[in-house]
Amino acid sequence: MPKKSIIRTEKLCKSFSTGGVQHHVIKNLDTEIYEGDFTVIMGASGAGKSTLMYALSGMDKASLGKVHFADRDITKFTSDQLAIFRRKHCGFVFQQVYLMDSMSVMDNVLTAGLLTGQNKRELNKRAQSLLEQVGVGRKLWNKFPNQLSGGEAQRVGIVRAIINSPDMVFADEPTGALNSSSSDAVLNVLTEVNKQGQSILMVTHDMKSARRGNRIIYFKDGTIGGECDLGPYVSGDRARHDKLRNFLSDMGW
C-alpha cells in the first residue's frame, strides 16, 4: 500500500540576507514526508537541516514555493493562522527542551492540550498516562523544570509535543544536550511513540539517533543529496547500522 504523504513541498526556497549577501539555504526543494514515518534529516553543520524542518512545520516562512501540510498550503497562512494550525497538527521537541520554567511539569503538558479545547478531565488522564509511559512518575508532576534532570525534562517535552496527537512531531536534535543514558531514554520514547503510529520528523547529526528513523534524508547544498530507507527500527540490528553508515559515507559524511 503506497504511503500517504502528510507534508509535500513544491519548489520550496528559503534564503537569508546577511550583510547584503543572499544565502540560499533551501533551493527549489520538491519532497514529501509520509504519515507514520520516523523521518530523519541529516547533514553537515550549517547545511540548513533545521531551517528545512522549521520551514516544513510552518514555524519559519518560506521565501518561495509551497508547503502542503495536511492538504493545506501553509505558506499562505498568517502568523496567527499558523499558530492555530500548529496546535492540532504539530508537536515540537527542542534541543534545549524549552519547558516553561514558571510552570510545573503537569501544567507544561496541559497548557498545550488545553489550547485545543480538549475536555480537561480526559486531557488530564491522557497527560498522566503519557507521563507514566515515558517514565516521568507522579512525584515529578508538580515539580518545576529546574528541578528535573535533562533527560526527565526532555521526556516531558516529548509528552507535551504528543499530547494533542499531532499529525507530525518535529524534533530538533532532541538528544543534543543530553548525556548518553538520557539520550537513549529519550530516543526509546520517540521510537515507542512512532511505533504507536505517531509521525516524527527529526533533525540530528548524531548517527546513533539517526538509526532510530526508518527514512533518512541527507540534506546538502540546499537540496536533498540522497535518501536511505532503513526500514523499521530493531534494536541491535547490525545490518541496519552498516547500511546507514555506508549511506552517510556515500554522502560525504
Place this chain on the structure above:
Amino acid sequence: MLGKLIKANFRKDFSQMISFLLIVILSSTMLGCGLTLLLGYNDDYERTLETNNAADIGMHVSGLKEYSGELTEIERYLASSPCVENYVAVDGLVAATSIDQSDSDEDVKDIVAAAETTAIFAPLDEDRDIERMNFIEKSDEEYDNPLYISGYILRQKYQNRFKVGDDIELTIGDHIYVFQLAGVYETIMAEQCFYVTESQYNDMVETLDPDWKNYYTLFLITTADGVSDNDATDEITEDLMRRGYNSDISTYTKSMMISADMIMVNVISAILCAFSLLIAVVVLIIVFFRISNSIEQNIVNIGALKALGCTSSQIRKAHIMEFVITAVAASLVGIGAMYLLLSPLGDLVGTMTMMRWDAHMIPGVAILMPLMFGVLTAVMSSLSTSKIKNLDPVIALRFGLQNHSFKKNYLPLATSGGPLVGLLALKSSLQSKKQNVMTFVIMGSVGLVTAFVIFFGYNICYKPINLYNILQSTSYDLMMALTDEEAYYEIANVDHVKECYWRATEEMTVAGQAVDVTIVEDLGSLTTINYTEGRAPLYSDEIIMSATAASQADVMVGDIVKVSYKGCDKELTVCGLAQGTDNLGKFALMNDDCARSLGFTAKTNTVCVTLDESNTDNAQKVTDEVESMYGDKLRAYINIPAALPQEPIIIGSTAICILIVVVTVLVILLSMTLLIKTVIIRKQQEFGIKKSLGFTSSQLRKELVLSMMPCVIIGSAVGSAIGTLKSNSFLTALLGSLGLAESRLPVYGWMGVASVIFTTLVSAIIIWLLSSKIKKISAYSLIKE
C-alpha cells in the same frame, strides 16, 4: 574597562533608557517649574515691592470730594498718627465706562460685567515717592490724550488686546473719550487706577454728569518703623471710627495683597512640586527594579565578567553609572524644557496675580536638580546592585540567580477552572512579586493623583460653586442690590429660592483687629455658614468670629471680646467660629440686633439668595422674576454660578487639572513602557515557547494585560481610596493661608471609582498597545537563539 561596560549596558538597555530618560525629563521639568515659581516669583515680588517703595496700607475713601472737610480731617489724622511714617493721597473719580467693543452685549445690572468696565481715573503723578509708577512700557511719543494703565488691568480686563500707542475709546455716560495707551505700569497697591493728564482729569471732573462719577481718594501709606501693616490698619480703622467718619472707608494691607497674590502661585507651585516628586519616587522604584531585572537577565554575563577578573565594584559601577548618566542628562534636558516653559508660565501667573512675572532661570535650581536626580539615582541603583557583591562567578555561570526557582505551583491547570488565557495570566501574576510591587507603587501613586484631580476638577472646575461655598463666610447664589428695603420679603417667595436674607457689611474692630463684619437679621436661620466650631448667636451680645481672626487674637468659643464701632465699645461673647476667605479670613458675623446695639443701622436692600438647585439657569430665572417685580428698583446683581467660571482661580485650577491629567497619562505611559519592556524581555523565551505550542500573539497579549490587571486595579484602588479620602486635607493645606480652616468639599464614592476606572482603562490600553511587541517575537527566533 568601566567605560566599555557602561557602553555595553547602554547598547543593551537602549529602548528602556529612552523611556527612563523621558520620565526623568518630565519630572525634572515639572519640578524645575515648580521650584522656579516658588522661589523666583517670591523674590521678584519682593524686589518689585522694594523698587516701587510699596505702600504698606492702601486706604480707599469713596464719596468725599477733594478738599472736603472730612477728607482734610482724615489727612490731618494720618499726618499725626504715630503708626504712619508717610503717605500720599491719590485723588480720583470712579466712573462707569464701557470700552469700545462692538460685540459687547453686557447686562448693565450684572455687577460682574459692570465691574469690567468700572475705572478709577486719577491724574498721573510720576514723582510720588510711595508706590512709585514703575513703568514696564512707556511711549516717548507725545499724545493728545495719554492714558496709563497697570499691567494687571491690561491682562485681566483687556486680555492684552491693546499695545502701547493704540487708541482706547472709553464711553462714560454720553461722553466718548479717545485715549492713547501711553504706558503700562506695575504696582501692587494701586493697580486699579487709569492715569490721565492733570488737564484731562480736571476736564472729566467738570464735564461728567454726577450720575456717572463718584469721588474717590486712595491714601497710600507707609507705616512707622516697627509697626506692622496689620497693626497699623487696626489702629487707623479704630481711630477713624472713633472720630465718627461716616464715609465709605476700606483698607487693605500689603501683606493681605501679597497673600492674595501668592495663594494661586503657591497652589500651582505646590501641585507641580508634589506631583513631580511623586513621579521621581516612581522613577526611583523603576530604577531599582529595572536594574534588578537586568542583573537577573544577564547573570551569566556577570558571572563571565567576574570569571575574567572584573571586580564587583566595576560591574556595579557600570550599572550605576548607566542610570546616573541618564538621570543627570535627562534633568539637564528638563532644565532646558523648563527654560522654554518659563515664558508661558510667567504669562499664566501674570493673568492670576497683580505682577507681571518675567520668569527667569534660578541658578540654584539648575544646579540642584541634576545633583538631586543624580544622587538619588545613584543611591537607588547602588542598593539594587548590591546583590552583585556576593555573587559567586561559578554559581552565576551555572545556575543564575536562585530567585527564579519557583516553589509554589499556583492554580494548577489540572484542578483550576476557567479559560486558559485567564488562568495563565493569574498564575503569572501570582508568581511575579517584584513586578507586582512595582505596578502597585506606580498605580497607587497614579490613582492617588487621579482621585485628587477628579475631586479638584468636580468641585472647582465643574461645580465651582462648591469651592465658593467653602470660601465664603456666608455663601449665596445671587446677590441683588435694590432700592426697596422690603424687597427680601417678596423675593423669598420666588420659585427656586430656598433661602433669602438681607446682609450688610461694615468694618469694625473686633478683639483689636480690623475685620469685615457681616450683619444679617438672624444668622441662626441660615444654613450656609461655614462653622468650624460653635453655633449661631442666640442673644444680642453674641458674635461669630472667623477662625483666622480668632486664632490671631488667641480667642476661643466662649471668650468675651471687645468690639468697637465709631466710638461705641461693647463686649460680646464669641458663640461660634466660621471659616471663609472674605478679607483673607479676617471677618466676623453678627445679628442685626447686636449691630444696632453698637450703633450701626443696616440697610436691608442688599439681598442674598440661595437657590434650591444652584445653577446659572435658576439664578437667571430668579433674577428675571425679581426684575419683572421691581424693574429699575433692582440696581445690580451678581449671578454667582455664572460669574464663577470666569474667575482666575477657576481658570487656573482648570488649567492645572488638564495639566495633571495629561501628565498622569504620560506617567502611566512612560512607567508602563519601562515595565512592559522589562517584562517582555524577561518573558521573551516563554512567549516564543508558547507561540510554538500554538498560542496566537493576541492570546499572549491578552495574557500579559490580564496578568498585570490585578495589581493595576489593586494599586489604583488603594491610591484612589487614599486620594479620595484625603483630598480635603490636601486642599486645606493648599488653601490654608487664604483663611480656609478645613476644606469640606463634597467627596463622593464615585470619585474613587471613576479614578480606578480611568487609571485602569488607560493602563490596560497602554499595556495592550505596548504589548504589540509580542507580535514581533516569533517561535522561530527562539530556536535560532
